[in-house]
Amino acid sequence: MTAEYKVHGDVAVVTMNNPPVNGLGYATRTAITDGLNKANADPAVKAIVITGAGKAFSGGADIKEFGSPKATAEPNLLSVILACENSAKPIVAAIHSVAMGGGLELSLGCHYRIAAPGANIALPEVKLGLIPGAGGTMRLPRVLGVEPALNMIVSGEPVKSEMLAQLPGQKLFDKMASSPEALLEEAIAFARSVADTRPLPLVRNLPSKHPMGDAYFQFARNMVKGMAKNFPAPAKCVDAVEASTKKKFDEGMAYEREIFTALMFTPESRALRHLFMAERAASKIADVPDDTKQREIKKVAVIGAGTMGGGISMNFLNAGIPVTILEMKQEAIDRGLATIRKNYEGQVKKGKLKQDKYEQRMALLKPTLSYEEIGDADLVIEAVFEEMGVKETVFKKLDEVMKKGAILASNTSTLDLDKIASFTKRPEDVVGLHFFSPANVMKLLEVVRGKKTGKDVLATVMALAKKIKKTAVVSGVTDGFIGNRMIEQYSRQAGFLLDEGATPQQVDRAIERFGFAMGPFRMGDLAGNDIGWAIRKRRAAERPDMKYSRTADKLCELGRFGQKTGAGWYDYQAGKRDAIPSKLVEDMVAEHRKSLGIEPRRISDEEIVQRLVFALVNEGARILEEGIAARASDIDMVYITGYGFPIHRGGPMLYADQVGLFNVVQAMKRFQANPRDDAKFWEPAPLLMKLASEGKTFS
Numbered sequence: 001m002t003a004e005y006k007v008h009g010d011v012a013v014v015t016m017n018n019p020p021v022n023g024l025g026y027a028t029r030t031a032i033t034d035g036l037n038k039a040n041a042d043p044a045v046k047a048i049v050i051t052g053a054g055k056a057f058s059g060g061a062d063i064k065e066f067g068s069p070k071a072t073a074e075p076n077l078l079s080v081i082l083a084c085e086n087s088a089k090p091i092v093a094a095i096h097s098v099a100m101g102g103g104l105e106l107s108l109g110c111h112y113r114i115a116a117p118g119a120n121i122a123l124p125e126v127k128l129g130l131i132p133g134a135g136g137t138m139r140l141p142r143v144l145g146v147e148p149a150l151n152m153i154v155s156g157e158p159v160k161s162e163m164l165a166q167l168p169g170q171k172l173f174d175k176m177a178s179s180p181e182a183l184l185e186e187a188i189a190f191a192r193s194v195a196d197t198r199p200l201p202l203v204r205n206l207p208s209k210h211p212m213g214d215a216y217f218q219f220a221r222n223m224v225k226g227m228a229k230n231f232p233a234p235a236k237c238v239d240a241v242e243a244s245t246k247k248k249f250d251e252g253m254a255y256e257r258e259i260f261t262a263l264m265f266t267p268e269s270r271a272l273r274h275l276f277m278a279e280r281a282a283s284k285i286a287d288v289p290d291d292t293k294q295r296e297i298k299k300v301a302v303i304g305a306g307t308m309g310g311g312i313s314m315n316f317l318n319a320g321i322p323v324t325i326l327e328m329k330q331e332a333i334d335r336g337l338a339t340i341r342k343n344y345e346g347q348v349k350k351g352k353l354k355q356d357k358y359e360q361r362m363a364l365l366k367p368t369l370s371y372e373e374i375g376d377a378d379l380v381i382e383a384v385f386e387e388m389g390v391k392e393t394v395f396k397k398l399d400e401v402m403k404k405g406a407i408l409a410s411n412t413s414t415l416d417l418d419k420i421a422s423f424t425k426r427p428e429d430v431v432g433l434h435f436f437s438p439a440n441v442m443k444l445l446e447v448v449r450g451k452k453t454g455k456d457v458l459a460t461v462m463a464l465a466k467k468i469k470k471t472a473v474v475s476g477v478t479d480g481f482i483g484n485r486m487i488e489q490y491s492r493q494a495g496f497l498l499d500e501g502a503t504p505q506q507v508d509r510a511i512e513r514f515g516f517a518m519g520p521f522r523m524g525d526l527a528g529n530d531i532g533w534a535i536r537k538r539r540a541a542e543r544p545d546m547k548y549s550r551t552a553d554k555l556c557e558l559g560r561f562g563q564k565t566g567a568g569w570y571d572y573q574a575g576k577r578d579a580i581p582s583k584l585v586e587d588m589v590a591e592h593r594k595s596l597g598i599e600p601r602r603i604s605d606e607e608i609v610q611r612l613v614f615a616l617v618n619e620g621a622r623i624l625e626e627g628i629a630a631r632a633s634d635i636d637m638v639y640i641t642g643y644g645f646p647i648h649r650g651g652p653m654l655y656a657d658q659v660g661l662f663n664v665v666q667a668m669k670r671f672q673a674n675p676r677d678d679a680k681f682w683e684p685a686p687l688l689m690k691l692a693s694e695g696k697t698f699s
C-alpha cells in the first residue's frame with residue numbers, strides 16, 4: 001500500500017504513504033487513482049481530500065524509479081492529474097511540509113488547495129536540467145501570476161506556503177490551515193463546505209497573462225542568459241511559461257511535454273541527473289549498513305593551526321561543535337587564530353555572518369599547547385607538516401593521550417594512511433579525512449579508508465560530513481587518493497603539451513572554454529608550484545621510469561612558485577591575481593623544447609581538451625579497477641566538488657561515457673602514435689579497454 005483510503009463521514013481521504021517523501025512512483029500513482037475511483041463510486045462520499053503521510057505532501061517523482069519504465073507506466077502522472085480534474089466530486093489537496101515537482105503539479109490538478117504554514121513549495125526540475133513536465137509551467141502561472149511563477153520555475157528554489165499565500169490575487173491556496181496539526185481536520189471541513197459547488201473550479205480554466213506581454217519575456221530571457229551559461233533548461237522555462245500566455249491550455253501542455261522530452265536527452269540534463277544520483281550513492285558504503293552504530297561526536301580536536309587546521313576547525317565551529325586546536329608554539333597558535341578571526345570578520349563585513357554568531361563560534365574555539373587538554377575529544381584531526389616522521393610523533397602521542405573510542409583522523413594528502421595507523425595500537429580508530437583548501441569553503445571531503453578502519457568509524461565520519469555540509473567520498477589508500485592521483489596525470493599531460501608547442505595560456509584557455517573553473521597552469525600558480533615540485537622530487541626516487549616535462553622544475557628553479565612569489569607560469573602585479581602571460585616563461589619553454597630537439601607544432605584546442613580529460617579518465621579507470629573508488633560516479637563527485645570540473649559535463653567518467661568509451665580508446669591510440677607524447681602514458685587501462693570492447697559504459 002502506498003496510499004491509504006479512509007472515509008470520514010461524507011469525505012474520503014486519500015493519504016499518500018511512500019516514505020520518505022511520498023514519491024509519485026508507479027504504486028503510489030495507482031493507489032491514488034484507485035482511491036479516487038472508490039470515492040467517486042461511493043454514494044456516501046461527497047468530497048475527497050488528498051494528502052501525504054509523514055514528512056511531506058509529496059516530493060514529486062520517485063527517485064528510485066528514475067530512468068526505469070515504471071517511471072512513465074500508466075497511470076503516469078499526467079493521467080493521475082487528469083483523473084483529479086475529471087473527478088465528479090470535488091478534490092481538495094491538503095498540503096504540508098513539502099510539495100515539490102510532481103507533488104505540486106498533482107495539487108494543481110485538484111479543484112482546491114489548502115496549505116499548512118511552513119510548507120516548502122517548489123518546482124525544482126530546472127536543477128536537473130529539465131522543466132516541469134506535468135503541467136507545472138502551464139498551471140503555476142495561472143494561480144500565482146506569470147512573474148512569481150516564472151521566478152520559481154527558473155530558480156527551482158522552494159518558497160514557504162505562507163509567503164505565497166500573501167501574493168496579491170493568488171489562487172494557489174484557497175485557504176491556509178491554522179497549523180500543520182490542524183490541516184487534515186480543516187481540509188475535511190473545507191471539502192464538506194464545497195461538496196455541492198458546481199461547476200468545479202479547474203486551474204486550466206484560469207487565464208495566464210502578463211501586463212507587459214512580450215517585453216517582459218524578452219527581459220526574462222536576458223536575465224536567464226547571464227545566469228545559466230552552460231545550461232539550456234532555464235531559457236526553456238521562459239519559453240514554456242510564455243506559451244502558457246499564448247497557447248490554448250492543451251496546446252501549451254503538449255508544448256511543455258515536447259520541451260521536457262527534448263531536455264531529457266541533453267548531455268546537460270544527463271549530467272545533472274547523474275550528479276544528483278551520484279551524491280546519494282557516494283554516501284553509501286557497500287559493507288557498512290545504514291544502521292551501523294555510530295560514535296557520538298560532541299568535541300573535536302585539531303592538531304596544527306596552519307593553512308588546513310584553521311579551515312578544518314571552522315567547519316566544526318560553524319556546525320556548533322566545540323574545537324580545541326593544538327600547536328607547538330604560542331606564535332603559531334596566535335597566527336592560526338588570527339587567520340580564523342580574519343576569515344570570520346570578512347564574512348561579517350560582507351553581511352554573510354551576524355556579529356553575535358561570529359562571537360558564538362569563536363567562543364567554541366579553544367587554543368592549547370598541551371596534549372593533556374585534548375584527551376577527551378571524540379574526534380581528533382591531525383593537520384601538521386606532511387612528513388612521515390612528524391606524523392609518527394603526533395600519532396604516537398595521540399595514541400597515548402586520547403580517550404578510548406576517540407576517532408583519530410589524518411588530513412594527509414599523500415602519505416600512506418595504513419602506515420600512519422600502524423603508529424598507534426588502535427588502527428581500527430584511524431581514518432583519513434582529506435579536506436581541500438580552503439577547507440572551510442570546499443565541499444569535497446575524501447574519507448580515506450585504511451585496511452583496518454572500523455565500520456563504525458566510517459559510518460560516523462560519513463554522517464559527520466553531512467553535518468558539516470561536506471560531500472564525502474570514500475577512497476582506498478593509494479598515493480594521492482582519488483583526486484590527486486588523477487590530477488597528477490593531468491598535470492603531466494599539461495607539461496607534455498608545453499613541450500610539444502602549446503603555451504600555458506593556450507592550454508588554460510582551451511580547458512577553461514571546456515568549462516573548467518581554472519586551467520592547470522593558473523591552478524598551479526594559485527596552489528603553489530613548489531607543492532608539485534616536492535612531489536616530483538619524491539617520485540624521481542620512487543618511480544624513476546615516470547616521464548615528466550622538465551618545464552615545471554625549471555620554473556621552480558627560477559623561484560617562480562606562483563601567486564605567493566608574485567610570479568609563476570604567469571606574471572602578477574603586486575596585490576592582484578590577474579594572470580599576465582610571461583615572456584620569460586615562453587622563452588624558458590622554447591629553450592627547453594630546443595634542448596629536446598622538438599620542432600614546435602600548433603596543437604588544436606580540441607586535442608588539448610581530449611589529452612587533459614582523457615588523462616583523468618584513464619587514471620580514473622585504474623582507480624576503479626583497483627577498488628580505490630567504489631563507483632565511477634564517486635570519481636565524478638570528487639572532480640565536480642573538489643577540482644572545478646564543469647558541472648554540465650557531469651564529471652570525467654560520465655563525460656567519457658557520453659563521448660563513448662570506444663572513441664576514448666581510439667583517441668588514446670592516436671596519442672600513443674605521437675612520438676612526442678609518452679606511449680606508455682596512453683596505454684588504456686584494462687577496465688577501459690574491456691568496457692569499450694563490450695560496448696559498455698562506466699555508469
Ligand code: NAI
Nearest residue numbers: 304305306307308327328332383384385386411412413437
Ligand atoms: P601548514 O604548514 O600550513 O600547517 C601545519 C601546521 O602544523 C603549522 O602551523 C605547524 O606549526 C603545525 N605543526 C607542525 N608539527 C606539529 C606538531 N608536531 N604538533 C602540533 N603542530 C604541529 O600545512 P598545511 O598546508 O595546513 O598542511 C597540513 C596537512 O594538511 C598536511 O598533511 C598536508 O599534506 C595536508 N593538506 C594540505 C592541503 C593544502 O592545500 N595546503 C590540502 C589537503 C591536505
